[in-house]
Amino acid sequence: MNRKLRIGILGGGGILVAHAPGFNRLQDQCEVIVAERDASRYDQIRKLLGPDVKIVGDYAELLNKEIVDAVDILLPHHLHAPAAIAAAQAGLPVLVEKVMARNIYECDQMIEACSKAGVSLTVCHDRRYDNDWMALKHIVESGELGDILFWKLEHNQNVIFPEKSWGRSKEQIGGGAIMSCLTHQIDSLRWYGGEFESVTSMSKVDASRMEGESIGAVIARMKSGALALLSINWNTQSHQAPNGLWYEFNHVTGTKGEAYFMSGKGTFVKIYEGQKVFEYDMKGEGAFVKVDTGDGLTGHQKCIEEWVKSLRGEKADIVTMGADSRKTVEVAEAAYRSEATGSVVRLPIHPIPWKS
Ligand SMILES: NC(=O)c1ccc[n+]([C@@H]2O[C@H](COP(=O)([O-])OP(=O)(O)OC[C@H]3O[C@@H](n4cnc5c(N)ncnc54)[C@H](O)[C@@H]3O)[C@@H](O)[C@H]2O)c1
Incomplete structure (x- = not known):
């Protein structure tokens, strides 16, 4: 791809502080647009990404291939699945902050939507890049x-x-x-x-x-x-x-x-x-x-660098694909089921549909 990648950052709250430097150092390869519905966050977003960064309101405004090439989801957990699924349906590859989703039922829906759309689903479990x-x-x-x-x-x-x-x-x-x-x-x-x-x-x-x-x-x-x-x-x-x-x-x-x-x-x-x-x-x-361990690129910045490489079709060292990160959610969900039943829970467990 000759032009810069257009990355939609969905949610400009607390964790943007860890993602912004990752994109700032790749300014020759990508430009970002942020969706943040809370205007009180805009000063901080501009501080982190520069005074000219484009900001829109609701994340749905960015889910369009005419506007962005991929999305980085930094939203609250209950919005990870709906945002990732809608992004996939718009044909956009997804990077989503941990935790992938609230339960394996949602993880499965995200995996299915991305697979159906032929787009990648990566989870920013930053410790694996540290x-x-x-x-x-x-x-x-x-x-x-x-x-x-x-x-x-x-x-x-x-x-x-x-x-x-x-x-x-x-x-x-x-x-x-x-x-x-x-x-x-x-x-x-x-x-x-x-x-x-x-x-x-x-x-x-x-x-x-x-x-x-x-x-x-x-x-x-x-x-x-x-x-x-x-x-x-x-x-x-x-x-x-x-x-x-x-x-x-x-x-x-x-x-x-x-x-x-x-x-x-x-x-x-x-x-x-x-x-x-x-x-x-x-x-x-x-x-x-x-x-x-040296002073090389680490954590979120390393994850973002590898993700951008993958978007550009270059060889990338991604160790946190959605299908793998689902297993992490599964262990946490099994822990909740253990407490609820007072028993030891063996894996795998079966998804239970959630309503929200
Ligand atoms: N890797 C880490 O160490 C780490 C640390 C903190 C948070 N996180 C993760 O980052 C994600 C976000 O957490 P946070 O602490 O930044 O939360 P936050 O509440 O500070 O930020 C979320 C932002 O999303 C915005 N938002 C909500 N609905 C929206 C919509 N419809 N359209 C546009 N914007 C919308 C909110 O206004 C808010 O600013 C979570 O998944 C969290 O677990 C990871």
Whole structure:
């Protein structure tokens, strides 16, 4: 394609801050138009994408091949499926922020619409494009940790949605913190350690924050035989305090060693018998050695770069296609069904139609 790609960004709220730099650095290849129905967001949109960026109101205004070539969906969760389906019906390839949708029923509708229209469906699970998170995957795949026994992944934040925000609505967010953000950890664990076999889950609602759970814990058996413990805590300020705890933490224990990622600190590894060197340079002293993951493009920007390459028909390293990300939603939905029934839920589960 000789002309620039026209990207419609649907929704110009909080997460635009992570997407805008990805498109700004590709200005020679694409131009963006934003659909945002809340005019109070326009100043921030112009700050992030430049004073001349074109902004329209409702996202439906952009779903037209005459106007854009593809869409990047940054809308609330209850609008992911309707927007993606309408975009596909208009013949537009879709990139959608995590979580793909509120449940597997919606995921299936999105996959079907995109497949029928012959357009791609990519989910921006940014952790899979993050160099530090990727380093942990490479360490596991090197085999140096031996057989993997146990995974522990945590997500900790202090999340208080504004009054009337979609995040406070159980229906609009698709449950609560587990579906919204523990899906970062679920998705990464599937990427690191293969598919889930069964899950059990419990959660806690703090009604002053939101209708759905703000705290959740999932115990899982992986198909590999490893055990996993995943938790989300949206009621903690610990990571913001001096000497506080981590924000996100991924720890893996094998028979020959262990490794972890801790946000703000990086990725570390310890091999029980002598330190081996992987494809990374390892710096530091002490039992755990820090992995040097370089300063290359990472996270959302890397995801956007690969997506734009794919739109241009170039070879692209996309690791988060819709059909795969559906399995992440499936694990979160299985966790909800586990709590609802008080039982261990084995995967796969069957879609249940949702009305909204
Ligand atoms: N990857 C991450 O770490 C991360 C972090 C935060 C949010 N997210 C994801 O990003 C997505 C958006 O979250 P957010 O925090 O930016 O939410 P947000 O509420 O700040 O932004 C959503 C925007 O969509 C707009 N909108 C709603 N309906 C619209 C319509 N019909 N037409 C045009 N605009 C409309 C709203 O006015 C709002 O500005 C969610 O999927 C969320 O899970 C990802």
